[in-house]
Amino acid sequence: MKTREVEMMTDAFRIARDPLGEVKVPKEAYYGAQTQRAVENFPISGQRLPRSFIRAQGIIKASAAKANCEVGALEERVAKAIIQAAEEVIEGKWDDQFVVDAYQAGAGTSQNMNANEVIASRSSEILGGERGDISLVHPNDHVNMAQSTNDTIHAAINIAVAEDIQHRLLGEVDALITVLKEKAETYDNVIKAGRTHLQDAVPIRYSQVFGGYAQSLAYARDNIHGCLDYLYEIGLGGNAVGTGINAHPDYARKAVSDVARRTQLPFRLPKDRFSFMQNTGAAVRVSHALKELAIHLIKISSDLRLLSSGPRTGLAEIRLPAVQPGSSIMPGKVNPVIPENMYMICAQVIGNDTVVTTAACESQLEINAMMPVIGYNVLNSVTLLGNGIKVFRERCVTGLEVDRDQCAYWLERSTALATVLNPYMGYERASQIAKKAYQQGKTVREVVVEERLLTEEEAERILNPEHLV
CATH class of the missing domain: 1.10.40.30 (Fumarase/aspartase (C-terminal domain))
Structure with missing residues (x-):
């Protein structure tokens, strides 16, 4: 018979147990011993996997419980409690209980157990038990049924990245493209001196300049959108190495189908589950595509900085909105801070891709042990680009103006x-x-x-x- 995990120790802590022994856990925590060990083992950055990833974990746990119940492997009352607890995780109710550092190890076992323990503890409460009681709902036997870190963390990466791209990034890229096209139409009759190698070149219309920017972003957007199809393959049911050990034959199909229902995105089983388990190919493709977008944004933001240089000693063909004073010593100075911000964001995205590429090289035999840092960096890139592009559009590109007289001045000369x-x-x-x-x-x-x-x-x-x- 399973024993209670919890014994009162002090007003602040309880004793939790795992296969390695006893651990002191904060009394009010929903998580248990394995999460606490990870907190103590990985005091690295203070950074956590983001809300979208925690949401994805909740989706997976809810879908797994539903599938296991439907195939008769999980008692209905337990399944319902797990689903309710997991849906609270999806909604963000227990984000403060996901405490493992983003820089963890073991392919994300600590992150997976953090979710299992929180959901198990909350499920026990729903069933009338106490927080931390695993006699009613067990984190491994029930919440993690037919699952492994190796398939769930990988699937959570794909789910979180796909949702963030669909709901946070692509719309912002499209909005920026629209504004650039509007600028092209507004300034179609303005002809400027072209410049190659920063030297005089033949003339060009400002509509052609802005139109070129818009199309380069459209190509990058299409590339990112094309990567979504790879993200939609998730290998739930693969379990530890892809064989589906301890999972009902119908579990994988049912679990993935419910993930698709919950996200309203076309997630499906992979063509080859073993390939999915062995590689993080979809995340790598997306990271590379995000880097390409960052490169185009650096070019555009750098151009705007140069074209707006001055106001008296530079090119001064473009006037950018003044959003803040530019100097603590030079009165009246206004700097192109929004394009500078865009450049810094893109530099970080390029760095993130280097991390993802390096970590992806660590795939060995049946698993990639570096999945947490891969997921963290891809999601960080999506967030940075989505937020950065929105600011770039709203506080810079929308309000920029072309100085027709200055363009004519340089063109004539x-x-x-x-x-x-x-x-x-x-x-x-x-x-x-x-x-x-x-x-x-x-x-x-x-x-x-x-x-x-x-x-x-x-x-x-x-x-x-x-x-x-």
């Missing part, structure tokens, strides 16, 4: 306008004109007219910016 003369007088002669214009501080138009290479009318027609874009 660009030596690259000599490029359009190539068909009329050849590359060599056009190069001489560009060089002379630069040395004498004149425009290309002024030089060709002064040297009578073109008449005023011809210069006006040939060098008309509208004809060059």
Whole structure:
């Protein structure tokens, strides 16, 4: 007969037991001995796996209990209590009870047991028992039935990442794309000096600049969206190594079906459960796709910083919204803080991908022991990008303005306008004109007219910016 896990020790603690012996656990905690050991073993960062991951764990435990009940492996009253407790976890009611550091070990066994213990303890309360009582609902025998850390943590990563991408990231990317397209339409008639290698280049419309930004983000968005299909494969029922030991033959299908119902996303069994158990391929693909998005955002934010440089000694073609003073010593200075923030976020996302890549290399034989840090970093990237893009759009891109006069000023002085003369007088002669214009501080138009290479009318027609874009 199972004994009670709890004995009163002091007003602050109780004694909990696991296969290694006795552990002091905070009296009011829903978690038990194995979670407490992890707290003591991994005092690393103070960071936890995020709300979306805890929600995913709750979804898995509820779906597992329902499936086990339907196949006759779990008593109905116990299953109902577990489902109710798990749904409270899904809702975020017990987030403060998920206390294991993100930098843990053992493929996430501590994280899995944290969920098992919390749900078991709460289920016991629902059935009329006391907090910490495992005689009514056992964390391993009941909450973890037909499961292993190896399939549930991996599945939780996929569920959490898929939900966060669908509900937190893709919409923000789409909203930014929409604003960039609106800017392209607004400034379609503004022609600016192009620049390559930070040197004068042929003209370009601002609609083409903003349109290029929008399309680069659309490509990155489509790439991320394409990764979702890999995330939708979850190997619940694989248990320890993929064989499904101790699980009813119908358990996996029923559990995954309920996950899909709860999330309203098309989760399904993997084509090959052993491949799923051995690798974290979907998370790796997503991380790489998030890095690509970050690279495009760095380019856009860096461009806006450069194009808004000044206001008197830089390019000053774009005016960004002033959101805060820029200096503690220089009065009136306003810095491009939102694009700078976007760059820092993206730098972290690129770093996160390096962690994910390195950790993914640790897949050995039937499992990857580094799953917690993989999940933490991918979810961190999704959160950073979703929040960062929203701020970037709302507090920078939406309110930016193009200075038409400044664009005309630089365009008229660009030596690259000599490029359009190539068909009329050849590359060599056009190069001489560009060089002379630069040395004498004149425009290309002024030089060709002064040297009578073109008449005023011809210069006006040939060098008309509208004809060059």
